[in-house]
Amino acid sequence: MSNVPADLHYTKDHEWIKVAADGTAVIGITDHAQAALGDVTFVDLPKVGAAFNHGDVFGTVESVKAASDLYSPVSCEILEANADLNNSPDLVNREPYGGAWMIKVKVKNPAELGALLDAAGYAATL
Amino acid sequence: MSAPLSRTPLFALHVELGGRIVPFAGWEMPVQYTGIIEEHMAVRRTAGLFDVSHMGEARVRGRDAAKFLDGVMTNEMSTIKVGMARYTVMCQPDGGCVDDLIVYRLAEDEFLICLNASNAPKDIAWMRAHIGAHQVEVLDECAAWAQLALQGPRAEAILALATATPLASIKRFGFVFGEVAGVTGCLISRTGYTGSPGFEIYLPAASAEKVARALLAAGKPHGLVPAGLGARDSLRLEANYPLYGHEISEQISPIQAGLGWTVKFTKPEFIGREALHRQAQGGPVSSVVLFSLDDRRIARQGAVVYSGETPVGEVLSGTQSPILGKPIGTALVAAGHAASATLTVDIRGHRIPLRLSAEPFVK
Structure with missing residues (x-):
């Protein structure tokens, strides 16, 4: 079964979001999502300063099998994109x-x- | 409503081995077990075992079998030696492909033909519809056979652990009948769809699981892994082998697909000859090219190919090449652009240059 940490929030599109007290948040995709995608070969992420509305496509994650859009769980402005995913x-x-x-x-x-969704709510969708 | 999916005799084994089951060509098949790239590299470096029992089989036999097949296939069938196989295309009168197939000559008047899973009923109906006055019968043996593909540089050493049948004397595209893991009546052929050396084994469906388990056990110390359809697709694309419904189809002829070598105009008559001859003489309206990208994005089926701002084609297959570490694919490109050095492909709004390749990425 896939891992759904209790301290995160989720979307039905399989993104997770961790919100900090200062009004910033970190966003990724869930264990279930990565398992469904298979071997990830590329993550296309936005530039710092880009703005998205709730539900907008903010990037793409590409696996050997398919390219999947990434949807913004909330309306937000990009502060940083994870450069480690490039290499x-x-x-x-x-x-x-x-x-x-x-x-x-x-x-x-x-x-x-x-x-x-909270962890239990997301786990119930899987 | 869609028809219920079929399962191969190895379905339970796939589930037991952790295979991720997906619908493919009307079948429930494992797309991967541990990961496409890992399984792909195992086939290039050691060996992988694929269940390809979804493929269909037809037996064609009778006094006129060779002559009949010469009339429906583009390649020459009457010159295949007993104990050898040949790749061919079967075409419509307009040159479009009914299917691509491997034809095994079992005897002077008897052939076994491997059919693509999704085309098997169509192929058998097509052949039967063209029997005419020939003394021949076309038997549907799809349910009788299972098929395993044991592919990779260690394939021969692994197979030798499970059979006493001499393998070294089997030439490329040659085959013998023999026993594997105690199961008699297996057709062992030195063929494959990966670009790595190996064998395809046609075996009685009821014995498939026994043979698969024996091969996996014997091969484990040699690095053999079960491999799924995902790796099968990336392996065949690196080797530039066509996949029906992508590089060839009812709309894309063997001439367009670069398979002119399978079309023997020396034969006076076969279905599609005139149309294919016109294409070969005048040049086809479009043709299939093989490419790689110096980028991280994969150009998927349907992505539009441009020359400048003019759309001139579309991608037929695309994946990540584990060997090159970059995206590869095929595209159907309008005449006059197939050798252009300035084609680009649109991937989600990015225009990426196509690097055309005259040679497969593995050989």
Whole structure:
């Protein structure tokens, strides 16, 4: 069974988000998502400063099998994209909740956080 | 409503081995066990075992079998020696492909033909519809046979552990009948769809699991792993082998696909001859090219190929080449552009230059 850490929030599109007290958040994809994708070969991430609305495509994760869009769990502005994924896209398969975080963002509308799934809610969708 | 999916005799073994099962060509098949890249590299470096029992088989026999096949296939069938196999295409009158096939000559008047899974019923109906006055019968043996592909540089050493049948004397595209893991009546052929050396084994369906388990056990110390359809696809694309529905189809002829060597115009008559001859003489309206990308993005099926700002083609197959470490693929490109050094492909709004390759990426 796939790993669903209790301290994160989730979308039904298999992104996870970890929100910090200062209004920033870190976003990646779940263990279930990486397993479904198989060997990840490339992660296409946005530039610092780019802005996205809730549900916008912010990037693409490419595996041998398919390219999948990444959807922004909240409206946000990009503070940092994980440069390690350039040279080691396979981190997504090995450490989906750790080394393979994808973007660090400033959350624009904290009210949107209420619509995210908690770990139990996400696990129930799998 | 879609038809229910079929399962090969090895379905339970795939599940036991942790295979991820996906629908493919009407079958429930393992796309991977541990990972496509790992399984791909095992085939290039040691060996992989594929269940290809979804492939179909037809037996064609009778006094006129060779003559009949010469009339429906593009390649020459009457000159195949008993104990040898030949790759061929079967075409429509307009030159489009009904299927591509491997034809094994079992006897002067008897052949076994390997059919693509999704085309098997169509192929058998097509052959039967063209029997005419020939003394020949076309038997559907799809359910009777299972097929295993044992591929990789260690394949021969591994197979030798499970059979007393001499293997060294089997030439490329040659075959013998023999016993494997105590199962008699197996057709062992030195063929494959990976670009690595190896064998394909046709065996009685009821004995498939016994043979597969014996090969996996014997091969484990040699680095043999079970391999799925995902690796099968990336391996065949590195070797530039066509896949029906991609590089060849009812719309893409063997001439367009670069398979002109399988079309023997020396034969006075075969289905599709006139259309294919016109294409070969005048040049086809479009042709298939092989490419790699100096990029990280993979150009997938349907991605549009451009010359400048003009769309001139589309991608037919695309994957990541584990051997090259970069994306590779094939595209159908309009006449006049197939040798262009300035083609690009659109991947999600990025225009990536196509690096055309005249040679397969493995040989």
